[in-house]
Amino acid sequence: MRSFVHATNPNRVVFGYGTSAQVRQEVERLGRARALVLGSPPLAALGDRVHEALESLAVARFDGAAMHTPVEVTEQAMELVGEHSVDCVVAVGGGSTTGLAKALAWRTGIDQIILPTTYAGSEVTPVLGETAQGTKMTRSDAAILPETVVYDVEFTLDLPVAMSVTSGINAMAHAVEALYSQQTNPVVDGWALESIRLMGRALPAIAADPADVDARAEALHAAWLAGTCLGLVGMGLHHKLCHTLGGSFDLPHADTHTVVLPYAMAYNAPAAPEVMRRIAEALGTDDAPAGVHDLISSLGGPTSLHQLGMAEQDLGTAAESATAKSYPNPREVTTEGVAALLREAWAGNRPASGGRPMAALHRLTEQVVAGFDQAEDPRVRQLLTDLVRHLHRFVADNDVTEGEWQYAVDFLTRTGRMCSDTRQEFVLLSDTLGVSSAVDLLTNSRTPGTTPSAVLGPFYVEGPPTAEHGTDISQGLPGEPLWGDITIVDTEGVPVRDAVVDVWQSNEDGYYDVQLPDLDGPVLRARFRTDEKGRFTFRSIAPSEYPIPDDGPVGSMLDAVGRHPYRAPHVHFMIMAPGRPRLITQLFVAGGAYLDSDAVFGVKDELIVDMPRQHGATPDGRDMDGSWRLLEFTFHIAAEIEQDHGEDT
Ligand code: BEZ
Ligand code: FE
Numbered sequence: 296m297r298s299f300v301h302a303t304n305p306n307r308v309v310f311g312y313g314t315s316a317q318v319r320q321e322v323e324r325l326g327r328a329r330a331l332v333l334g335s336p337p338l339a340a341l342g343d344r345v346h347e348a349l350e351s352l353a354v355a356r357f358d359g360a361a362m363h364t365p366v367e368v369t370e371q372a373m374e375l376v377g378e379h380s381v382d383c384v385v386a387v388g389g390g391s392t393t394g395l396a397k398a399l400a401w402r403t404g405i406d407q408i409i410l411p412t413t414y415a416g417s418e419v420t421p422v423l424g425e426t427a428q429g430t431k432m433t434r435s436d437a438a439i440l441p442e443t444v445v446y447d448v449e450f451t452l453d454l455p456v457a458m459s460v461t462s463g464i465n466a467m468a469h470a471v472e473a474l475y476s477q478q479t480n481p482v483v484d485g486w487a488l489e490s491i492r493l494m495g496r497a498l499p500a501i502a503a504d505p506a507d508v509d510a511r512a513e514a515l516h517a518a519w520l521a522g523t524c525l526g527l528v529g530m531g532l533h534h535k536l537c538h539t540l541g542g543s544f545d546l547p548h549a550d551t552h553t554v555v556l557p558y559a560m561a562y563n564a565p566a567a568p569e570v571m572r573r574i575a576e577a578l579g580t581d582d583a584p585a586g587v588h589d590l591i592s593s594l595g596g597p598t599s600l601h602q603l604g605m606a607e608q609d610l611g612t613a614a615e616s617a618t619a620k621s622y623p624n625p626r627e628v629t630t631e632g633v634a635a636l637l638r639e640a641w642a643g644n645r646p647a648s649g650g651r652p653m654a655a656l657h658r659l660t661e662q663v664v665a666g667f668d669q670a671e672d673p674r675v676r677q678l679l680t681d682l683v684r685h686l687h688r689f690v691a692d693n694d695v696t697e698g699e700w701q702y703a704v705d706f707l708t709r710t711g712r713m714c715s716d717t718r719q720e721f722v723l724l725s726d727t728l729g730v731s732s733a734v735d736l737l738t739n740s741r742t743p744g745t746t747p748s749a750v751l752g753p754f755y756v757e758g759p760p761t762a763e764h765g766t767d768i769s770q771g772l773p774g775e776p777l778w779g780d781i782t783i784v785d786t787e788g789v790p791v792r793d794a795v796v797d798v799w800q801s802n803e804d805g806y807y808d809v810q811l812p813d814l815d816g817p818v819l820r821a822r823f824r825t826d827e828k829g830r831f832t833f834r835s836i837a838p839s840e841y842p843i844p845d846d847g848p849v850g851s852m853l854d855a856v857g858r859h860p861y862r863a864p865h866v867h868f869m870i871m872a873p874g875r876p877r878l879i880t881q882l883f884v885a886g887g888a889y890l891d892s893d894a895v896f897g898v899k900d901e902l903i904v905d906m907p908r909q910h911g912a913t914p915d916g917r918d919m920d921g922s923w924r925l926l927e928f929t930f931h932i933a934a935e936i937e938q939d940h941g942e943d944t
Contacts, residue, residue, distance in 0.1 A: 299480035304526050306419055307443045308519065312508065315341075315410055315447040318348045318385060325406045325442055327383035331355045331375055333395055334387045338412060341387050341450055345410060355379040357395075360386075362548070363426040364394035369402070376403055387450070389413035389462070390548070397423040397439045407441035412451055414462040414494075414514055415549075416469055416522020418444045431542050440526070446519060448512045456502050460596040461549035463498045463514055466521035467491055467587070468556045471574060472531050473524035475567040475625045483524050484573075490520035492577040495590060502594050531624040533559035536633065539617040544605055550597050554640055557588035561646035562636045566626035568692065581657045584646040599643025610637045660687045706848055713847040717809045719753035723849040726750055726895035727858075735879075742876075742933040744786040749881040749897045752867065754807040759797050762821035765915050767834040770818050774803035774836025776923035777906065778913045783829045783870060783930045790829025791932060794872035797822050798833065800865070805841020834913070837906065837924045838864040840888040843895065853894070863889040863898055866926070874935045882928055904928055 309317060322330055330352050334342030339358060346353045355375045361368050375381065376399060383406040386396035394417065396407045401423055409418040421440035424433045454462070470487035473479055479487075494517035500510035537555055540546045561584035564571045571583040580586030592598050601607070614634035621628070639646060663683050670676035689695070713720035725731045731750040739748035762768065779798070783791040799820035801807050808818045823831040845853060845860040853860050864887040870878040883890060883898055885905045890898050906924040913919055 297481070300478070301480045301482050302527070304419065304421060304440055304523070306440055308419075308446065309443065310446040310516070310519070312448045312512070314445050315345055315450060316348055318345055318408060318410070318445055319350060319352055321408050321443050321445060322349065322352050322383060322385065325383060325408070327406055328352055329354045329380055329382045330385045330408075331357060331372070331379065331381040331383070331399075332385050332387070333360055333372070333392050334358045335360050335392055338388050338392075341410075341412065345385055345387050349385065353385070355381060360388060360392040360395040362391050363431060364391065364398050364424060366398075366425055366427045369395060369398040369425070372399055373402060376405065381405060383408065386410065387412065390415035390417050393417045393441070394423065394425070396441065398425055400441070401434075401436065401439050404438060406443075408443045408445060409441045410445045410447055410450055411515075411518070413454060413458065413549075414451075414466040414518035414521075416466050416518050416525055419519060419522040420526035422526070431538075444519070446515050448508060448515055451511050451515055452506055452508070454505075456505050457595070458549070459501050459505070459514065460498055460591065460594045461547075461553045463494050463501075463518070464556055464587075464591060464596065465549040465552040466518040467494050468533055468537075468552045468559075469521040469525035469530070470494075470517075471556065471560060471570075471587075472533050473521075473528050474570045474574065475531065475563060476528040477623050478528040483528055486520040487524045488573055488577045490517040490524070491574055493517035494521070495578040498590065498594055529623060531559075531622070532562060532626075532628055532633075535622055535624075536613075536617045536636075539613060540600070540605070543616055544609060544613065546600070546603050546605060550603055551600075553591055553596050554598060554600055554603060554643075557584045557591070557646045558636045558640040560584040560587060561639075562632060563624065563626050570625075572692070588645050600637065600641040601643065605641060607641060610634060610641055613637055656687065656691055660684060663687075706852075709848045718844065718847075720844075720847050720849055722753040723843055723847075724852075726752070726897075727843070727849055727853060729896045732896040739876075739878075742786070744931055745933050746878065746880060746930045747899045747901050748879055749899065749902060750895055751869075751879050752895070752897075754801075754809060755797070755799060755867070755869070756809060756817065756820060759799065759820040759822045760817055762823055762833065764823065764826070764832050765834060766821060766823075768798065768819055768821045769802075769834070769836045772802055772818065772836060774839075775921075776913070776919060777835045777837045777926055778909075778915075778923060779833045779835060779866075779926045780914065781823075781831055781833075781868075781926075781928055781930065783825050783872070783932060785875075785934050786931055787934070790825075790827070791872050791875070792825055792827045792829055794825040794829065794870055794932075795822060796825065796831060796871075797867075797869040798835075799867045800835065800838045801841050803836060803839060805839055810844075832915070834915075835866075838866050838884060840864045858894065859889075859892065860894050861889045861892075862895060863887050863893045865897070865902075868930070870930060870932055872932060876933050878930065878932050880930075882926065 330349055332346050332353050336358055357372045357375055359368055384396045384399055385408045386392045387410045389412055393409050400407050411418050418441055421437055422435045423439045424431055470490040473483050473487040493513045497510045497514035500507050537551045540551050541548050574583040578586045614630050614637055618628055618630045618633050664680045667676045667679045710720045710724055735748050735750055783794045785791055808814050825831050840861050842860040864884040865881040867881050883903045885903050906926045908922040909925050910922055
């Protein structure tokens with residue numbers, strides 16, 4: 296069971312195309328009237344549009360936001376805040392402009408409305424990073440969180456492809472690290488995966504057509520989700536490493552995130568295999584780190600620290616400073632490990648999780664699957680294809696060794712050798728792994744109002760002896776007597792006459808006749824036919840719990856995992872009526888042993904039946920010395936299978 300805490304950041308988001316036109320309304324909504332418009336020279340035109348949209352509410356303008364939010368720049372803007380009695384900032388731009396808005400809000404408490412033009416995500420986090428005399432300080436505070444974010448897809452259309460890629464991968468890094476953060480929860484997981492899925496799809500579309508509005512909308516949506524994750528949970532190795540590389544080696548922020556992400560993922564992959572599997576699935580790839588690397592390289596994004604101008608001799612120092620302080624990360628962070636990661640990232644080698652050749656495995660899987668292309672029966676092709684894919688994935692996910700696979704082959708060989716006319720070890724294997732019950736559940740439980748089915752088991756024998764109503768199928772074997780009174784009706788309650796019903800069960804010691812070669816002929820099994828009331832009766836003995844045969848490989852498996860081999864006490868029924876689906880099921884004795892831990896997962900609540908103890912004569916008038924049990928049950932079977940006579944009605 297998963298325990299978690301979830302809290303949301305209280306911000307308002309307005310998302311769409313042309314939403315910047317609503318900026319005045321948003322300022323008024325906050326009860327503000329004196330806005331300072333923040334921007335930067337490259338985005339002057341967008342700044343002007345916002346300025347105009349604010350009309351008289353724009354009282355000042357500052358276009359000097361700079362990277363890393365230097366305090367000198369903040370102080371210049373602060374002067375405008377004082378001079379013009381500013382009560383809110385409206386910021387148009389990327390992380391730098393948002394940073395300046397946050398710095399002003401942190402100092403003065405004024406409200407912020409942010410119109411992002413990149414995928415940085417900082418507009419939805421309560422974190423501020425500032426630099427003073429070359430040193431970066433980071434603080435987190437509720438007052439830093441912008442009140443309103445106006446995402447206008449139109450404002451991102453001019454973001455150059457190269458910056459879209461690095462900014463988009465920067466956002467993806469937030470989502471990736473959120474997934475293995477200690478504080479994540481199902482809500483954050485959902486946002487993070489959706490963000491990765493959307494960004495993975497949007498970036499190639501943007502590279503193909505930067506003016507593709509739908510792709511731009513998806514990327515911005517992804518950025519919002521990723522930023523929200525970043526604002527809610529702690530980040531790991533990737534973010535710390537990028538922080539060090541940016542701070543100490545002056546590498547560009549989004550480019551560094553882009554280069555490092557696949558390698559940080561490859562480093563963490565062995566410790567977070569399920570997260571990597573989900574990311575790979577979201578990206579439609581086999582291997583998450585390699586998939587992200589391939590995505591970046593296909594988009595022409597930077598793929599090596601070398602490309603970003605980092606000197607090879609600085610890698611050791613970078614590894615040391617990135618590991619100087621410990622922090623939460625799924626895999627232990629060691630200086631040697633990070634140094635190796637940085638060497639790979641410097642060279643830009645395609646990462647392979649744990650050095651495993653996943654691409655080659657992928658090719659192998661596809662080659663095997665292609666071998667089924669010619670199968671005449673499409674169902675055969677489908678089943679074999681999926682089986683091979685699952686098996687290959689099983690081998691990869693579990694790093695199955697040659698020794699383990701050999702053991703599996705030996706196990707199956709022994710299972711086969713154990714099989715005979717009277718012993719079906721493969722059925723036992725399927726039953727104890729719950730596969731028989733899974734197939735049964737999915738194929739037979741689809742008609743509402745019918746009695747549930749249950750596994751057939753290995754002890755059914757075709758064509759049991761036919762018997763008259765009231766026959767003693769135990770043929771006098773020792774045990775507590777049982778009187779069975781069974782009725783078969785359809786889902787409307789209409790009796791089903793002439794249904795053929797096979798009944799079989801074990802003896803008092805838990806053995807079926809086929810397990811006892813000394814027994815003469817079939818015992819404790821018979822075939823009945825229902826009368827016009829849909830009914831038949833029989834005499835037998837009460838079933839008792841019994842171990843499934845456990846002297847073979849299946850028994851060893853149960854032993855190895857500490858499972859017992861017992862089945863709860865039950866009687867088997869197979870009901871066949873013309874034109875109706877066959878029902879194979881079992882009735883379990885209420886209060887019997889192992890109902891909660893049946894070795895083959897066959898028990899269903901509706902099949903547990905009270906079989907009360909009675910005294911005196913049985914309903915057929917036979918005097919009984921001691922007590923006997925009454926099994927009265929009505930089976931509901933599906934209505935007739937509709938015949939299509941091809942008539943127009
Ligand atoms: C049975 O109930 O006969 C049975 C079912 C599955 C495995 C072994 C026995
Ligand atoms: Fe059984």
